[in-house]
Amino acid sequence: MLTLNDVLRARRLLDAHLPATPSWSYPLLDEAAGRSVVVKHENAQPTGAFKVRGALNLLSGLDRQPVVTYSTGNHARSVAYAARTFGLPAHIVMPAGAAEFKVRAVRALGATVTLHGRDMSEAEAFAATLDGRLISPGDEPAVIAGVGTAYLELFERHPDLDTVVVPVGSGTGAAAACLVAAAVAPGCRVIGVQSTAAPAAHDSWRAGACVRRDNRTRVDGLATGRGFDLPQSMLRDRLADFVLVDDDAIDAARGVLARAAHTQAEGAGAAALAAVLARPDLMGSAVAVILTGGNAELAGPHG
Numbered sequence: 001m002l003t004l005n006d007v008l009r010a011r012r013l014l015d016a017h018l019p020a021t022p023s024w025s026y027p028l029l030d031e032a033a034g035r036s037v038v039v040k041h042e043n044a045q046p047t048g049a050f051k052v053r054g055a056l057n058l059l060s061g062l063d064r065q066p067v068v069t070y071s072t073g074n075h076a077r078s079v080a081y082a083a084r085t086f087g088l089p090a091h092i093v094m095p096a097g098a099a100e101f102k103v104r105a106v107r108a109l110g111a112t113v114t115l116h117g118r119d120m121s122e123a124e125a126f127a128a129t130l131d132g133r134l135i136s137p138g139d140e141p142a143v144i145a146g147v148g149t150a151y152l153e154l155f156e157r158h159p160d161l162d163t164v165v166v167p168v169g170s171g172t173g174a175a176a177a178c179l180v181a182a183a184v185a186p187g188c189r190v191i192g193v194q195s196t197a198a199p200a201a202h203d204s205w206r207a208g209a210c211v212r213r214d215n216r217t218r219v220d221g222l223a224t225g226r227g228f229d230l231p232q233s234m235l236r237d238r239l240a241d242f243v244l245v246d247d248d249a250i251d252a253a254r255g256v257l258a259r260a261a262h263t264q265a266e267g268a269g270a271a272a273l274a275a276v277l278a279r280p281d282l283m284g285s286a287v288a289v290i291l292t293g294g295n296a297e298l299a300g301p302h303g
């Protein structure tokens with residue numbers, strides 16, 4: 001069972017590697033949302049997404065062990081970054097159709113990239129045959145503890161939040177938010193968001209058991225075909241609500257962030273704002289959205 005102490009320990013480790021990310025609000029964004037909206041800028045991380053917190057915390061505890069994982073996007077980039085930080089060899093498997101700019105970003109961090117399989121489950125199966133510590137994108141306590149440091153920073157700077165909205169793929173971010181909120185901001189509700197085109201985590205939470213679902217979203221960070229046990233077990237009693245938004249609404253929210261907050265979000269990074277705009281009835285008056293990542297190829301319509 002993870003506790004706040006695990007997150008506090010992670011923060012002591014991460015202090016040597018990452019500064020706190022900014023979190024503030026923008027008048028035009030507040031106006032668009034009809035309430036106060038704090039943006040937590042995880043797109044300002046060196047890898048462009050929050051996942052680096054979890055990867056650094058996990059890999060700091062591995063002793064000279066090679067690491068292996070599968071991902072097209074930010075998980076791969078964060079594992080590669082942490083492996084470089086601690087001098088561990090990293091081998092990342094990506095499906096053969098992975099976007100060239102994502103392959104390049106991971107290779108630039110010194111990781112070995114193998115392109116294999118038609119989709120993520122084929123890449124996962126191949127990764128499981130490789131030598132090294134296989135890192136799950138969801139079921140890793142040290143990843144959730146590391147990710148929790150974002151929420152410590154948020155609640156320390158903004159103790160009066162009544163709602164925090166978190167984009168969900170595997171669920172590590174939302175699970176960490178629930179853990180930290182329960183300990184340091186018990187009056188704050190945590191709301192998860194996923195795409196209507198990939199609702200596996202949402203449906204798992206509603207069902208109270210991990211389920212598989214079609215994964216047709218074009219929003220990378222939210223694209224998962226199944227629920228993950230550890231984050232789901234932490235969300236079960238603590239998540240206040242779970243919202244689905246469609247991919248077009250997420251694209252529109254990217255535009256709002258570009259115009260009102262002069263910031264680039266990838267699709268998953270804009271999903272929390274999309275939920276605030278789509279479901280104002282669920283939101284309080286002091287809301288935080290986690291801008292989880294900014295890794296889009298161009299500031300175009302899709303990310």
Ligand SMILES: *Cc1c(COP(=O)(O)O)cnc(C)c1O
Pocket residue numbers: 049050051073074075137167168169170171172173174221222266268269292293294
């Ligand atoms: C991975 C990711 C998410 C989802 O996070 P989980 O911890 O997998 O639920 C959201 N946004 C971005 C940008 C991501 O990279």
